[in-house]
Amino acid sequence: MANDPTPPTTADPMAPMLCFDLYAASQAFTRVYKPLLAPLGLTYPQYLVMLNLWPDSLLSVGEIGRRVSLESNTLTPLIKRLQEAGLVTRSRDPDDERRVVVALTDQGQALEAQAAHVPGCILEATGMPQAEIEALQRTLRGLTRTMLDAAASK
Amino acid sequence: MANDPTPPTTADPMAPMLCFDLYAASQAFTRVYKPLLAPLGLTYPQYLVMLNLWPDSLLSVGEIGRRVSLESNTLTPLIKRLQEAGLVTRSRDPDDERRVVVALTDQGQALEAQAAHVPGCILEATGMPQAEIEALQRTLRGLTRTMLDAAASK
């Protein structure tokens, strides 16, 4: 342990930053998800997309985007990677050629069973009872709405 | 409004995802920060770095990393951008040539005054009383610790 030239901190500038705590918690989840999803060949955002495709098996890019709060600039390359992995197909909607329809392949369908244990593992890792988790979710959703309204009104 | 081929969702796969709510809340903060920080020429992570430099004015890359939870692979290019913007200087620590010391320039120092209104604006945008914010921070910090412990023990 060499001597660090850092002077003793008088007041932690990070202490009052709620945003930082949110970010840290989000990153902590990512770290727990990673070893669970890596064997499936999925990143966390890719897992969110698959999670929506498993029950519906066929969705437009835009509908996926609304559900996971991402736009085509992020989703298009992400879904292309899922396609390269053989999990989904991409094709134009014949009813509306502007749309791209994402559909599960057999392999993508089969992945659902292999991912079935993930939510339970995450729930366990939180160490929180269900009721407390739901209370936290309500708090966060209210906060998110308030913040977005504040951003929009500017 | 054309007819969307999306079938009615039976159960929202996103509903139980606490991680998603954390992510959404974090993104909502980013959107509120952006118009406040853009006039200063800072991104949010860059603002976090400056927030630590303003009281101490001279920190090693590693010490900054410990405070903002980032490593050199992210910090090095970020700090180089701050350097190109004329806000900081980078130089080797003469006492330990492995270290790089980041120091505020006059311009970087001066930016503190221009950023002084930011925390108040953020606090106001949350619409939450101070006590509730602190309670949420405690919850999030506890959750983060539990999650990281769970990730480490695997």
Place this chain on the structure above:
DNA sequence: CACGTTAATATCGTACACGATATAAACAAC
């Protein structure tokens, strides 16, 4: 003091995020 180890940054590759813009299909109005 050589030599293996540790420590502090940097570099590289991959994958998000997201603002701005481009493209092309669908729609609307005349």
Place this chain on the structure above:
DNA sequence: GTTGTTTATATCGTGTACGATATTAACGTG
């Protein structure tokens, strides 16, 4: 039916994140 507008994706550029590896300095032990 041409023309203007909206809608759905895609592309591009910049900036994080982060695992893996490289580089160089400091340290420890014989």
